[in-house]
Amino acid sequence: MAYIDPHIHMVSRTTDDYRRMAQAGCVAITEPAFWAGFDRSSPAGFYDYFRQLTDVEPKRAAQYGIAHYCWLCINPKEAEDPAFAREVMKLIPEFLDKPNVLGIGEIGLNKNSRNELIILEEQIELAKQHDRLILVHTPHLEDKLKGTRMTMDALINAGIDPGRVLIDHVEEHTVAEVLDRGFWAGMTLYPDSKCTPQRAVDIIECYGNERIWINSAGDWGPSDPLSVPKCHVEMRRRGHNQKLVEKISLKNPLAFLGQSGRFILPEHS
Amino acid sequence: MPQPSCPLTSQQVVDIYFMEHRAKLLDVAAFLDRLERAEGHEGLQDVRVRALKKAIPLLLDSNCENHANRTQRMLELLSDHTTEPTPAAHTQSALGADPNTQY
Numbered sequence: 001m002a003y004i005d006p007h008i009h010m011v012s013r014t015t016d017d018y019r020r021m022a023q024a025g026c027v028a029i030t031e032p033a034f035w036a037g038f039d040r041s042s043p044a045g046f047y048d049y050f051r052q053l054t055d056v057e058p059k060r061a062a063q064y065g066i067a068h069y070c071w072l073c074i075n076p077k078e079a080e081d082p083a084f085a086r087e088v089m090k091l092i093p094e095f096l097d098k099p100n101v102l103g104i105g106e107i108g109l110n111k112n113s114r115n116e117l118i119i120l121e122e123q124i125e126l127a128k129q130h131d132r133l134i135l136v137h138t139p140h141l142e143d144k145l146k147g148t149r150m151t152m153d154a155l156i157n158a159g160i161d162p163g164r165v166l167i168d169h170v171e172e173h174t175v176a177e178v179l180d181r182g183f184w185a186g187m188t189l190y191p192d193s194k195c196t197p198q199r200a201v202d203i204i205e206c207y208g209n210e211r212i213w214i215n216s217a218g219d220w221g222p223s224d225p226l227s228v229p230k231c232h233v234e235m236r237r238r239g240h241n242q243k244l245v246e247k248i249s250l251k252n253p254l255a256f257l258g259q260s261g262r263f264i265l266p267e268h269s
Numbered sequence: 270m271p272q273p274s275c276p277l278t279s280q281q282v283v284d285i286y287f288m289e290h291r292a293k294l295l296d297v298a299a300f301l302d303r304l305e306r307a308e309g310h311e312g313l314q315d316v317r318v319r320a321l322k323k324a325i326p327l328l329l330d331s332n333c334e335n336h337a338n339r340t341q342r343m344l345e346l347l348s349d350h351t352t353e354p355t356p357a358a359h360t361q362s363a364l365g366a367d368p369n370t371q372y
Binding site: 035077080110111112113114115116117139140141142143144145146149150171172173198199202205206237238239240 | 286
């Protein structure tokens, strides 16, 4: 079945992963800008990263018939130094008109600090000025509940339409509030943290299939670029029908990402 | 919100998932055994271990019966419930349990 993995960090993956994903039915991905596992020593490091996201990765993905889109930002782990973060943010407008850039992301909070919040608010403003979609990273583990609420408050206070924001990495203690406040919700399928495929299907059974998607967020850590099709297997194993699988991994991503005016599935282009 | 539903019968849930979760439960038991067998006592007082031991009884908490929200309650137990921004981020990583909660 054709599917979209709407959050994966292919800069950290091999070309063989593109091949395996294509074989499993992946037709499009979106890649948010993130923490590389180390702090970059200068804004120039981000400049090259943005070039990689807007020029190199689309070509690598195209070799396997996968459409590649991306999101740009400074991630919250490197946002504790506002002066540094602002230097990186100055680079973003130059790239926003590249054809595969969908919006600003993955912005958000990490340790829920004052400086992280200031930079989050400034990046929300950047998205607002350019009328772009927003993809939100929510914090890890014990910091997720508080950080998700702080982020949603910042977005609402800025006057952002929640229907144009995807709040990612939701779990059982955050999903209801995210959906109740009108945002889109993303579930990340990880082996040790966030959601397993089984728990993601539990959440769909409990909270419904509207404004929600699944993603692998495959990166340099413990993660699996094929976790999305594995979650489809989990849905079918329980007796859910193909319509649900398509809703979660094709129709919903298409509905949210289509708001960018740029996202087109390969077979529709 | 829709009514929570799973297409499987409860017997099918047991038949499909029992072995997987039997193994996971044994892993938790083995982790606690390993911890007590290991040299030194500081690990036994680690906030993560104290939080885990506080979470385990939720599996059998009668308040969870018929509500099926054990996962949500465990995640809430392990979360920071303050509302003000942290003054500064002194680390980039998270522990898995709130270091400022008395578990």
